[in-house]
Amino acid sequence: MKIYVAGHRGMVGSAICRALALRDGVEVITRTSAELNLTHQAAVQDFMAHERPDQVILAAAKVGGIHANNTYPAQFIYENLMIEANVIHQAHAAGVQTLLQLGSSCIYPKLAKQPMAEEALLTGTLESTNEPYAIAKIAGIKLCESYNRQYGRDYRSVMPTNLYGPGDNFHPENSHVLPALIRRFHEAKQAGLAEVAIWGTGTPRREFLHVDDMAAASLFVLDLPKEVYARETEPMLSHINVGSGTDVTILELAQLVAHAVGYTGQITTDPTKPDGTPRKLMDVRRLERLGWSTSITLAQGIAETYRWFLDSAETFRTK
Structure with missing residues (x-):
């Protein structure tokens, strides 16, 4: 079986590739962004027509934290819309x-009822700091649903909570909260700083999922028989949440990271910085009913990610 993994160099895509490498009879097809620009329709069309994959996993995206989303909104909505439209349509055109x-x-409203169930989609206003990215991701869901409805395709969407792990982006400005905290506490420890301030009030609650768990969940969903998946996602084989089902405050997260790093100074908050959405917890009962749940605890995952960061520290210090 030939499986094309778009975004194989990203954190999630690389984890999926690692998992697929353990399977017999699977040929993983990949292309770097230099080899295949997914925002170019003709290039994607030629690639799909030539390779004719049996399955496609679309893990490619332009991603970033609050700062990056606020700074580059046009890039976030344009690039993600183009990637989704090109890959999904050309996969269909190639008979995938x-x-x-x-x-x-x-994708869920800023003030969605917690935990957020799949049915909450398009029921309220999005969080303004990442609205362009969210709209692009909602479009991806609707693209899959539309090709299922019109052409009878089996195009599925999984909506992960906040992901972290080996291969994450530790850029000081453009990273997500957990890798940003790992880098900040590591550098504070190295510099002997007595205090580290975290963005916002520290009260927003967030859920986190290790990327290896995400890879396992993705392949679990991909492998489900269509009739089994359909029982939980009808009509139109819609999306499904992937998460741990538990959350922590940002301050509690900072404390977990400080412990893993070995930082013993004071942790303070900076209320002048944005908090973002007050709470983001996924309702994962749909996935649990199908038979999958997480296996890596947050404390274990942070410790593992910090060890990976130490092994790769020189790379990230130049970014």
Whole structure:
């Protein structure tokens, strides 16, 4: 079986590739962004027509934290819309029957009832700091649903909570909260700083999922028989949440990271910085009913990610 993994160099895509490498009879097809620009329709059309994959996993996306989303909104909406439209449509044109698209929990309204169930989609106003990215991801879901409805395809979407782990982006400005905290506390420890201030009030609650768990969940969903998946996602084989089902405050997260890093100074908050959405917890009962749940605890995952960061520290210090 030939499986094309779009975004194989990213954190999630690389984890999926590691998991697929353990399977017999699977040929993983990849292309770097230099080899294949997914925002270019003709290039994607030629690639799909030539390779004719049996399945497609769409893990490619332009991603970033609050700062990056606020600073580059046009890039976030344009690039993600183009990637989704090109990969999904050209997969269909090449006769690919099975596709898995990876989205984000930011698709749900800012004040959605917690935990956020799949049915909350399009029921309220989005969080303004990442609205362009969220709209692009919602479009991806609707693309999959539309090709299922019109052409009978089996295109599925999984919506992960906040992901972290080996291969994460530790850029000081453009990273997500957990890798940003790892880098900040590591550098504070190295510099002997007595205090580290975290963005916002520290009260927003967030859920986190290790990327290896996400890879396992993605392949679990991809492998489900269509009739089994349909029982939980009808009509139109819609999206499904992937998460741990538990959350922590940002301050509690900072304390976990400080412990893993070995930082013993004071942790303070900076209320002048934005908090973002007050709470983001996924309702994962749909996935649990299908038979999957997480296996890596947050404390274990942070410790593992910090060890990976130490092994790769020189790379990230130049970014």
